[in-house]
Amino acid sequence: MPQIAQILETYASQFFWLMIVFGLVYFTIGHGMLPKVEATMDARNRKIADDLAAAELARAEADDLGDSGEAGLAAARAAAQAKASDAKAKGAKDADARLAKADAEVGVKLAAAEAALSAATAKAMASIETVAADAAADIVAKVSGAKVTPAQAAKAVKAVMSNG
């Protein structure tokens, strides 16, 4: 086994060169290059953590904005609905009022017309009675020759007409 057979001849060379080489590895790589690699990794991890925190913040803000937007939308919708129902109620009231006024006007006209009609009817009836009394008096004079006074004739006519 050369490792043991040669140990006395080679140990000094092995130690010497290993010290030099491992010293270089330790100081230039372990203490020179490694910290830079780790600094890069740390910087990246910090950046990732920062970015994640910022994204989380932005998400919370967006959530807030969304909530307030929804509330505003709901309020606006409620206001619009209230306005619409108000307008509908007002419109209905207006229509009722106008209808009532028109009804009243029509009623007044109707009443006037009815009154005129009944006045005309009464007048006509009165003139009919007069005509009938005259006719009755004439008929009585012609038939019986008896003279009937207009008052008597009118009394008789009235009695007959009120009977039917």
Added chain:
Amino acid sequence: MAGESGKIDPMYQFKIEPLAQLDLAGYDVSFTNSSLFMVLVLGALWVFMAGGMKREMVPGRWQMAVEGVTGFINNMLTANVGPEGKKYVPLVFSLFMFILMANFMGMMPFGIVPGVHPFTITSHLTVTAVLALFSFGTVLVVGFWRHGLHFFSLFVPQGTPLALMWLIPVIELFSFMIRPFSLALRLFVAMTAGHILMKVLAGFVINGLNAEAAWVPMIVSFPAFVLMIGITLLELLVCAIQAYVFALLTSLYINDAVNLH
């Protein structure tokens, strides 16, 4: 790989050969094939890390891979030691990546170039022992630095009955002192055994193909080759697992030093 007269020596791959003679204060510190592979590992590791240094906010594939490994070590220390474990990430990361790259570098198919063979530096006890001492030494320094002599309370687990006070600290001390050996030997043995097994199986394939009898390649080489594929995949897994175990145990030991019990 091949020794003289066509024999295949599975131990040859562990042999250290000097490439350039070098003496320092009477010690032979020649630049060897082992040193060469250490430098290759350093280069590969540097290239890997440099590719992930673009520092982009949205990482590319390479940067993702580098950040995956650093994040893995970071998580391991944070989970085992707590927030204070971040201080030890450079050490554990260096150990983990150096061992991982060294293990993988030893698995590279450099052998297809004649005269070249990959060398697994983590299959050498001298290397794994030094790495284990880095781990163990950190534990000792951190432990005594933070807790002073109170660090010795590590050897007295909470709730130890007084009647066992003569035994438990001795066992705890023993298990503590054996840590660097187990760290070093585990890695060394795993890599050595795996590479010997692969080399022996490869020897079966090659020697079977070279045999004179026609039935030998079918009976020996083919099954050995299929097994070799499986063992190679298993060995790649072992490379990663051994590096992981080394890093995990180091972080657990550091936890002992930082938080006592």
